[in-house]
Each structure stands twice: as C-alpha cells, then as structure tokens.
Amino acid sequence: MGVSRPxxxxxxxxxxxxxxxxxxxxxxxxxxxxxxxxxxxxIDGLASSLATVDAVITALLATRPKGELAQVSLYLSGLxxxxxxxxxxxxxxxxxxxxxxxVVENDLHALLRAGADEPDAxxxxxxxxxxxxxxRRDGAxxxxxxxxxxxxxWGGGSSLGGEVLWHAARAADGRGPDTLLGALLLEELGLxxxxxxxxxxxxxxxxxxxxxxxxxxxxxxxxxxxxxxxSVVERQxxxxxxxxxxxxxxxxxxxxxxxxxxxxxxxxxxxxxxxDRIVDGLARIAPNATLRIVDDAPVLGAGLLALSAAxxxxxxxxxxxxxxxxADAVSARR
Numbered sequence: 001m002g003v004s005r006p007x008x009x010x011x012x013x014x015x016x017x018x019x020x021x022x023x024x025x026x027x028x029x030x031x032x033x034x035x036x037x038x039x040x041x042x043i044d045g046l047a048s049s050l051a052t053v054d055a056v057i058t059a060l061l062a063t064r065p066k067g068e069l070a071q072v073s074l075y076l077s078g079l080x081x082x083x084x085x086x087x088x089x090x091x092x093x094x095x096x097x098x099x100x101x102x103v104v105e106n107d108l109h110a111l112l113r114a115g116a117d118e119p120d121a122x123x124x125x126x127x128x129x130x131x132x133x134x135x136r137r138d139g140a141x142x143x144x145x146x147x148x149x150x151x152x153x154w155g156g157g158s159s160l161g162g163e164v165l166w167h168a169a170r171a172a173d174g175r176g177p178d179t180l181l182g183a184l185l186l187e188e189l190g191l192x193x194x195x196x197x198x199x200x201x202x203x204x205x206x207x208x209x210x211x212x213x214x215x216x217x218x219x220x221x222x223x224x225x226x227x228x229x230x231s232v233v234e235r236q237x238x239x240x241x242x243x244x245x246x247x248x249x250x251x252x253x254x255x256x257x258x259x260x261x262x263x264x265x266x267x268x269x270x271x272x273x274x275x276d277r278i279v280d281g282l283a284r285i286a287p288n289a290t291l292r293i294v295d296d297a298p299v300l301g302a303g304l305l306a307l308s309a310a311x312x313x314x315x316x317x318x319x320x321x322x323x324x325x326x327a328d329a330v331s332a333r334r
Contacts, residue, residue, distance in 0.1 A: 007070035009310050010057055010097065011302035013110045014039035014049070014076040016128030016158075016212070017265075020299040021056040023064060026312050028319030032063040033299075041088065042078030042147075043128070043209070049076065050091045057097050073103040073306035075110040075298070080131065080146045103309060106143075107298060108133040114301030115261030115294040122247045122289075124240055127264025128212050129156040134247030142247045155239040157266055160218050161211030163232045169194055171228075179228035180221040188217060219271040230273065236266070237277035245285045254286050263294035300324040 008031065012021045019039040023032040036056040041049040053074060061069075074092075079085050085104055092098040108131055112123035119137035124130070130153060134142035145151040168185050170176025172194050182194065191197055200206040218236075221229035240262060248254045260282060266274075270293060282289055303324050304317055312320075 006065070006067040007310065008064060008067050009071040009073070009303075009306040009312075010060060010069065011299060011306035012053060012057065012072075012074045012076070013107055013297070013299040013302040014053060014074070015107060015264075015298070016040045016043050016077055019052055019056055020297060020302075021053075021060050022299055022303050022324065023060050024303055024307060024320055025067070026070065026307070026310060026316060028307060028312060028316035028321075028323065030303075030320070030323040031065070032060055034060045039076055040078035040128075041076065041084065042080075046087060046091060049078070050088070053092075054095055054097075061097060069097065069099055071101065071103075071306045071310035072097055072099055073105075073302060073309060075103075075105050075107040075302045075305070077107045077125075077127075077129070077131070079104065079106045080144070101309070103305070106131070106133070107302075108143075109305065110298045110301035111263045111294060112261060112301065113304050114296050114298055115263065115292050116259045118259055120251070120253055120256055121259050121261065122244055122253075123261040123263070124243045124267075125264040126156055126236070126240060126262060126266040128158055129153070130159075130239060130243070130264075132243035132247055134251050134253075136251045136253065140251060142250045144243075144246075155236055155266075156264065157212035157215040158209070160232065160236060160266065161214035164214045164217050165194075165197070165211060167228050167232070169198065177228055180224060180226040181217060181229060184217045184221055185214065188214065215266060216269070219269060219274070222271070222273055233271065233273045234277055237274050237281065240267075240278050241281040241285060244282060244289070248286050248289065255288060256286075257288045257290070258286065259292050260286075260289050261292045261294055263298060267293055268295055296325055 007026050009024050016038045019036040021034045034056040036052050039049040039052040088104050122134045124132040131146040164181050168182035171179045218229050218232050222233045244260050
C-alpha cells in the first residue's frame with residue numbers, strides 16, 4: 001500500500017505594480033513565497049503577464065517539498081471580461097503547473113476574501129486603478145468592465161498622478177489656479193521646470209506609468225490645505241462611494257448590514273480627508289454598511305480561496321490567515 005504524499009496549493013495575486021505568489025500545505029502552513037513585477041495583462045500585455053506569473057510560480061515550486069499539487073489559483077488585475085479570462089486560460093495551457101481545476105479570476109475576489117467572510121459584501125480596489133465587485137448570498141454579482149475612460153472609469157494612483165501633472169501644468173502657464181502640486185512635483189523628481197517632464201513623457205523618454213508614483217503628492221498637498229489638491233482627494237473619495245452605491249443598489253442591499261471592503265495602495269494610505277469623506281458618504285448611502293480597509297496583502301485572500309477550493313478544513317484556513325496576515329510576514333518567508 002502506497003504512502004500518501006502531502007498536498008500543496010499555489011495562490012497568486014497579481015496587480016499593476018507587483019505579483020505575489022505563495023505555497024501552502026493543506027494544513028494552512030506557509031511553505032514559501034515569491035514576488036515579481038506587475039502582471040496585469042491590461043497594463044503589461046498578455047505575453048508579459050504570462051511570463052511573470054510563470055516565473056514566480058516556477059521559482060515557488062522549485063522550493064516545494066515532495067507532494068501533490070492540489071490547487072492553483074490565479075487572481076490578476078486586468079482580467080475584467082470573460083474573453084480576457086478565456087485568453088489567459090488558453091495562455092497557461094501546457095505549462096507544467098497548470099493542473100486541472102486551475103482558477104483564473106480577477107484580483108477583486110482575493111481582496112474580497114481577505115476582507116470579508118460574509119455572503120453579502122462589496123470590495124473596491126483603489127490601487128494603480130479602480131474596480132469593484134459586489135456579491136450577494138444567492139450568488140448574484142455586480143462587476144464592472146474597468147477599461148478606463150471608455151467605460152467611465154477614473155481614480156486610483158494613475159489618475160491621481162495624472163491630476164498632479166495636469167493641475168501643475170495649468171498653474172504654471174496661468175490657465176489654472178495656484179497650487180502646491182507644481183513645486184512638490186519638481187522637488188520629487190529633481191527637475192528645474194515642468195516642461196522637461198512634459199517633453200520626456202511626450203517623446204517617451206519617461207513612461208506614462210510613472211505618473212502613478214506621483215499620487216502621494218496629492219495627499220501631501222491636501223494636508224497642507226491646498227484647495228486644488230483637496231478637490232482631487234474629494235473626487236477620489238466620491239468615486240469610491242460611487243462604486244459602493246452602484247453595487248449596493250444593484251444588489252438591493254442599501255439597507256443591509258454589509259461590509260464594504262476597500263484595498264489597494266491609495267486606500268491603505270488611510271489619508272484622513274479621503275477616509276473621513278468615504279465614511280460620511282457611506283453612512284448616507286447605506287447606513288447599516290461598515291467600511292473595512294484591508295491592510296493585508298491581497299495574496300492572503302488568494303491563499304484562502306485556493307485552500308477552500310482544495311477542501312481545506314476551517315482550522316487550516318484560520319492558520320493560513322494568521323500566517324499570511326501581512327505582506328511583511330510573507331516577505332519574511334522568502
């Protein structure tokens with residue numbers, strides 16, 4: 001009679017700036033973790049995303065003790081449409097780790113699982129970009145295309161960083177009101193004038209993706225009382241509320257006691273102006289809803305979902321949550 005071999009799961013959370021992967025056993029123990037660059041197919045392209053995910057999983061499995069691979073679950077930003085998910089599934093076909101039952105889904109599911117166990121819940125990511133999902137106990141879901149301006153989207157680090165440059169440029173040439181954003185921008189990048197940055201972006205000497213890194217300047221200027229920056233922060237808060245209102249209304253949960261989970265780098269900044277406006281607005285939209293800001297790495301949710309799909313016991317899920325509590329804890333296992 002053969003000796004049974006321990007089973008393991010792989011969970012991946014991939015966003016616009018980084019990709020985290022973890023290896024867990026079915027008792028919920030964290031065995032290894034890996035981090036790579038961003039893997040959003042909408043930002044980096046399908047081929048680049050596939051290469052990144054393959055690289056982090058291959059590195060992860062190189063550390064694996066002997067045992068069966070029971071589940072692989074991938075949660076990536078940029079997989080917003082069924083066609084995108086189908087294309088990704090086709091792309092991983094034939095890779096040695098792409099076992100039967102592999103899950104390929106949007107990373108919002110990982111954020112939702114990291115922040116809520118309830119069957120009725122909303123999750124809103126405010127990181128490099130924005131997106132949201134709402135779920136109801138009967139299986140109903142609300143999702144959004146999240147394709148940028150063409151699908152009505154605004155918000156997140158890329159939008160905020162773009163607003164920094166837009167307002168700074170208009171203040172510099174006299175079309176817009178004075179703002180601290182210009183001076184903060186020049187200081188941040190070590191430039192003498194904005195023309196240099198504008199031309200670098202125009203001639204592609206700098207990538208437009210660098211604008212997302214300027215988002216913290218909005219909060220810094222707003223904290224100093226800059227009216228322009230305050231208006232941008234308020235707009236960002238209102239966009240979070242717009243997603244919450246849309247999800248709760250379409251699911252008929254405006255009066256329910258529902259957790260509204262928000263995550264991503266912008267949300268985790270916990271800027272007082274941003275958070276206070278969201279809390280006040282949510283109380284008007286859905287008075288029984290509760291705001292939860294998720295500080296844990298979204299790979300926590302990915303790991304819990306992978307373990308659940310593999311049939312792990314509740315105590316294993318509790319152990320995994322403890323071991324995957326923070327991104328630092330994951331990093332420490334590398």
